[in-house]
Amino acid sequence: MLVVVGTVPxxxxxxxxxxxxxxxxxxxxxxxRIPVNRGTPAxxxxxxxxxxxxxxxxxxxxxxxDIGTGKGSRRLYExxxxxxxxxxxxxxTFHYLxxxxxxxxxxxxxxxxxxxxxVLIADAGFMYAAKMSGQAGAYDxxxxxAGEIAFLADEEAPHPFYTRGFILHEENRVPELITRxxxxxxxxxxxxxxxxxxxxxxxxxxxxxxxxxLVEALEPVGGTGDTVTGIVSAxxxxxxxxxxxxxxxxxxxxxxxxxxxxxxxxxxxELIKHIPRATAEILEETLKKHLSRNAR
Amino acid sequence: MSFLTxxxxxxxxxxxxxxxxxxxxxxxxxxxxxxxxxxxxxxDVKVKGPPPEIRTGCDLVIEFPxxxxxxxxxxxxxxxxxxxxxxxxxxxxxEPVSLFHTKDFGEYLMIRAANMKLTVDKKTMxxxxxxxxxxxDVPFLAQEMVGKPLSDAPSxxxxxxxxxxxxxxxAYEEMQRQCLSS
Numbered sequence: 001m002l003v004v005v006g007t008v009p010x011x012x013x014x015x016x017x018x019x020x021x022x023x024x025x026x027x028x029x030x031x032x033r034i035p036v037n038r039g040t041p042a043x044x045x046x047x048x049x050x051x052x053x054x055x056x057x058x059x060x061x062x063x064x065x066d067i068g069t070g071k072g073s074r075r076l077y078e079x080x081x082x083x084x085x086x087x088x089x090x091x092x093t094f095h096y097l098x099x100x101x102x103x104x105x106x107x108x109x110x111x112x113x114x115x116x117x118x119v120l121i122a123d124a125g126f127m128y129a130a131k132m133s134g135q136a137g138a139y140d141x142x143x144x145x146a147g148e149i150a151f152l153a154d155e156e157a158p159h160p161f162y163t164r165g166f167i168l169h170e171e172n173r174v175p176e177l178i179t180r181x182x183x184x185x186x187x188x189x190x191x192x193x194x195x196x197x198x199x200x201x202x203x204x205x206x207x208x209x210x211x212x213x214l215v216e217a218l219e220p221v222g223g224t225g226d227t228v229t230g231i232v233s234a235x236x237x238x239x240x241x242x243x244x245x246x247x248x249x250x251x252x253x254x255x256x257x258x259x260x261x262x263x264x265x266x267x268x269x270e271l272i273k274h275i276p277r278a279t280a281e282i283l284e285e286t287l288k289k290h291l292s293r294n295a296r
Numbered sequence: 297m298s299f300l301t302x303x304x305x306x307x308x309x310x311x312x313x314x315x316x317x318x319x320x321x322x323x324x325x326x327x328x329x330x331x332x333x334x335x336x337x338x339x340d341v342k343v344k345g346p347p348p349e350i351r352t353g354c355d356l357v358i359e360f361p362x363x364x365x366x367x368x369x370x371x372x373x374x375x376x377x378x379x380x381x382x383x384x385x386x387x388x389x390x391e392p393v394s395l396f397h398t399k400d401f402g403e404y405l406m407i408r409a410a411n412m413k414l415t416v417d418k419k420t421m422x423x424x425x426x427x428x429x430x431x432x433d434v435p436f437l438a439q440e441m442v443g444k445p446l447s448d449a450p451s452x453x454x455x456x457x458x459x460x461x462x463x464x465x466x467a468y469e470e471m472q473r474q475c476l477s478s
Contacts, residue, residue: 007432007435008435009432009433009435009436009438009439037435037438037439038426038427038434038435038438039432039434039435039438040435041435066432067432067433067436067457068324068325068431068432068433068434068436068437068456068457068458068461069323069325069457070323070432070457072432073432096430096431096432096434096435097432098431098432098458099430099431123430124429124430124431125430125431125432126430127430128430128431145411145428147408147410147411147428148411148430151411158345158355159345159355159459160410160411160429160430160459160460160463161345161410161411161459161460161462161463162345162459163410216401217401219399219406219413219427220399220401220404220406220413220415220424220425220427221425221427222425222426222427222428222438222442223427224427225427225428263403263404264401264403264404264406264415264424264425265404265415265417265424265425266425267425267442
C-alpha cells in the first residue's frame with residue numbers, strides 16, 4: 001500500500017488519515033472534499049489516477065492543514081513518531097512538510113522500527129530536512145527539480161534559498177550536480193531529477209534521461225513536479241523497481257502534460273486528468289519493448 | 297529627518313559589517329514581521345541564513361549593526377515582535393540567492409528567484425501560476441495569489457512564512473520592477 005504524508009493549505013483541516021479517492025477533480029478523505037491545485041493534493045491525485053490503471057490498493061494518506069507556520073506539520077510529525085512503529089506500509093512518500101531536522105530525525109527513527117521497512121520516497125520540504133540532517137542515504141528516492149538538485153549538491157546549503165552562486169542551477173549542469181550530491185552523501189539511493197530533461201540517477205551515475213515530449217509551457221505550471229512524484233510513488237507501490245518506476249513516471253508525466261495542451265496559465269488538474277491515459281500508453285509501450293527485447 | 301535616522305541610513309556599509317549581530321526569532325514569520333518593522337523605520341538590516349550552530353531547518357535571521365542593539369530592540373519591542381536572542385556574528389552568514397532568471401513565453405513572463413517561480417499574463421498583468429518550492433506555504437501562496445492582478449495580489453512578505461515564501465517575494469518584487477515600474 002502507498003502512503004502519502006503531507007499538508008494542505010488550509011489551517012482549518014485537522015490531522016486526517018485514511019484512504020483517499022478522487023471525485024470530480026476533488027480529493028475525498030474522511031468525507032471531506034479537498035481541492036486539487038498543487039502541493040500534496042496534486043501528488044495524491046496523480047498517485048490515485050495512476051494507481052487506478054495499475055490496479056493498486058487504495059492510496060492511504062496522513063494529511064494536515066498547514067499554511068507555512070509549521071504548526072500542522074509538527075502535529076503530524078508527532079503523530080507519525082507515535083504511531084508508525086506499529087504500522088506496516090509498503091511505500092511511503094513524504095512531501096510538503098515544514099523542514100525541521102529534529103522532527104525529521106525522530107520520524108526516521110520511527111520508520112526504522114517499522115517491519116518491514118517501507119520503500120521511502122521524499123520530495124519538497126521533507127527532502128530538504130532529510131538532506132540537512134545528513135540522512136539522505138536512508139531514502140530510496142528523491143525527486144528534486146533542477147533548483148533542488150543544486151541545493152542537494154551544495155553541502156553547505158540548509159535550504160534551496162541559500163544555494164551558493166557557483167553551484168546555482170543551470171539545466172546543462174545537472175549531471176555534475178548529481179555527482180556532487182552523491183560525493184557529499186546528500187542524495188537518496190536513486191534520484192529522479194525533474195526538468196527540461198529528466199534524469200534518473202544513482203551513485204553509479206546517470207541511468208536514463210527522458211526529454212520527449214518537450215512541452216515548454218509546463219515549466220511555469222505549479223504542481224507538475226508533484227504529479228511526477230505521485231506517479232512514481234504509485235508505480236513503486238505496484239511492485240516496480242524504484243529505478244524503472246522513475247523512468248516510466250517521467251515519461252507518463254510528460255505525455256500527460258502534452259495531452260493537457262497547456263499554456264503557462266494552465267492549472268495542474270488539467271494534466272492530472274490525462275494521467276490514466278498516459279500511464280496506460282507508456283506501460284503498453286514499455287511492455288512491447290520488453291517483449292521485443294526478450295524475443296531477440 | 298532626525299539626526300539618528302540620518303545616521304542609520306548613512307552609516308557606511310564597511311562599518312556595519314565590522315560589528316554585526318544577528319537577531320534570532322521563533323519562526324520565519326516573525327523574521328519577516330521584524331524585517332518589515334525595522335525597514336519601515338529606516339534601518340538598513342539584511343535577512344540572511346543563520347550560522348551552522350543555530351540552524352534548525354527553515355531559518356532566517358536578521359543581520360544588524362551590533363552597536364545599535366538597544367535601538368533595534370526598542371524598535372522591535374514597539375512593533376510587538378521581539379527576538380528570542382541576539383548573537384554577535386563570529387562566522388560567515390549565508391547569503392540568500394540574489395540572481396533572477398527571466399523567461400519570456402510570449403504572452404506570459406516567468407521570473408525565478410532561487411527555487412520559486414512566478415508567472416504573469418503580460419496583457420492583463422494577472423498572476424497565472426506559482427511553482428517550485430517545498431515549504432507548506434507555497435500551495436497557500438499559490439492559492440492566494442493566482443488569478444489576482446500583480447498590483448493587487450497579497451505579497452508573499454505579508455502572508456508567507458518560510459524561506460520559500462521569502463524567495464517568492466523576491467520573484468514578486470522583480471516582477472513588479474519589470475512589469476509595473478514604467
